[in-house]
Amino acid sequence: MTENLPNEIPSEPEDDSQSSGNNLMPEENSDADNSTKISTQFEPTVSEKNVTKPIYHAPWSPSFHGEGSKYFVIRLINAILQVITFNFYYPWAKAEKLNYLYEQTEFAGSRFKFHGTGKEMFIGYLKMLLIVAFIYGGFWWAKGNEWAILGFLILYGGLIVVYPLAIHGTAKYRLSRTSWRGIFFGYRGELGELFAKFFLGILLSFFTLGIYWSWVQVDLRRYVTQHIRFGDTKFDFTGKGNDLFWIKFKYVAFSFVAIVVAMIILIFMGAFGAGISNMLKPDSTDVLSAPSVGIILWLGVIYLFLIVVIGTIALMRQREIFQFYADNTHAWQNEQWHGVRLNMTFIDLLQLSIVNMLLMILTLGIATPFVEIRNLHFMIPRLEIDGTFDPDSLIQTESDYRDAMGEDVGDWLDIDLA
Numbered sequence: 464m465t466e467n468l469p470n471e472i473p474s475e476p477e478d479d480s481q482s483s484g485n486n487l488m489p490e491e492n493s494d495a496d497n498s499t500k501i502s503t504q505f506e507p508t509v510s511e512k513n514v515t516k517p518i519y520h521a522p523w524s525p526s527f528h529g530e531g532s533k534y535f536v537i538r539l540i541n542a543i544l545q546v547i548t549f550n551f552y553y554p555w556a557k558a559e560k561l562n563y564l565y566e567q568t569e570f571a572g573s574r575f576k577f578h579g580t581g582k583e584m585f586i587g588y589l590k591m592l593l594i595v596a597f598i599y600g601g602f603w604w605a606k607g608n609e610w611a612i613l614g615f616l617i618l619y620g621g622l623i624v625v626y627p628l629a630i631h632g633t634a635k636y637r638l639s640r641t642s643w644r645g646i647f648f649g650y651r652g653e654l655g656e657l658f659a660k661f662f663l664g665i666l667l668s669f670f671t672l673g674i675y676w677s678w679v680q681v682d683l684r685r686y687v688t689q690h691i692r693f694g695d696t697k698f699d700f701t702g703k704g705n706d707l708f709w710i711k712f713k714y715v716a717f718s719f720v721a722i723v724v725a726m727i728i729l730i731f732m733g734a735f736g737a738g739i740s741n742m743l744k745p746d747s748t749d750v751l752s753a754p755s756v757g758i759i760l761w762l763g764v765i766y767l768f769l770i771v772v773i774g775t776i777a778l779m780r781q782r783e784i785f786q787f788y789a790d791n792t793h794a795w796q797n798e799q800w801h802g803v804r805l806n807m808t809f810i811d812l813l814q815l816s817i818v819n820m821l822l823m824i825l826t827l828g829i830a831t832p833f834v835e836i837r838n839l840h841f842m843i844p845r846l847e848i849d850g851t852f853d854p855d856s857l858i859q860t861e862s863d864y865r866d867a868m869g870e871d872v873g874d875w876l877d878i879d880l881a
Contacts, residue, residue: 522804522847523854527840529567531833537563538832554588555581568843570643571854579640587636594625627661628654634687639861643693644854649861652690660686677711678704688792694857695796702791710787714780721772729765775813782812794852801849807842815841 541556558581565577598621605614631654638648664679681704688700789805819837822830 522850523571523852524847525568525570525843527568527843529564529836529839531836534563534836535832554584558584573644575641575643577641623665627658631657638691646694646857646859647861649692650690651692652687657686677708681707692861695860696857697795699793700791702787707787710783714776717776718773725765725769778812778816779809782807782809794848796852801852804847806845
């Protein structure tokens, strides 16, 4: 490359016929040869030229290393201690659970770590108990005094206030206590802003008979996602409420069609099926006799048909919603956006669900810890982030936060970060 060449480039040696009177000395010939070698030396090779080109990176994908047997022991010991302490051990049990699951999750060769403690969560747990006692105590007090409307307002008004508090508190605490290579996550949202969005969304959902709820969910997801930080990396969510609404509406329609088809088949068999005459006594049409074995079996087939079809529709809906949330999430780093993708097919999810269901049924729920570990082994490796994302350039920017009240309220309302 020319900028790497010496300032003075030696000229070509003159022809002997033209320089017979001015022959170069042997030392000068040697210098010219050396200069030629130097100029050749600074010519980049093919491999050196390619160094400046963008290098393709395969997508980054996290992995999970948890074992069902170890997790089962943790959950079993926690359950025993919760029973002995009348559930007051719950905050410590959750801290141990999260600590194990986070340490078994790996990204770019390093494990995550959860820094939350049972003591921090216990303080939040006590605050949550006070909130629950106030809401339900007020509801039953109003109901006891036959003030049904007031009781309704206390119960549902309390939930409206607590729901954004749970989302905000869960995000604030859980993320601030999570690190990777010593770099902490963080959440910079404001409770007042989140509450305003939620309250307005509730009003619009009420006046639209629940139709607007999909837009509320997307709006809340966008707000929370935009205020999450991973070191100096920020995030965004670009999903639209109408897309989520049509995903839900589509599968509600499918379920309705399945039920209608099952009813039509049932009516048809009731009117024309073989063995239907056995349901009536030969000498009287006023009293029904015991149904035939064939009818009972057919009713069982219809029931199983509904279970299988509606269950399949529910799995298809779940997969598409997961895909919607993942594919519309983006990370901003090094002056560019990096996309997130979820590689999950319906067949994969169906196989996982069937095995999980059999484990739960055959063990009467004892295999729950194994099912949770199976779900994490299934889901986590299927998440990918664009390969241009650079984990090594992350810079610590987030501060500490220790109030775990929202974390426990989020458990009460079944809210979790996903």
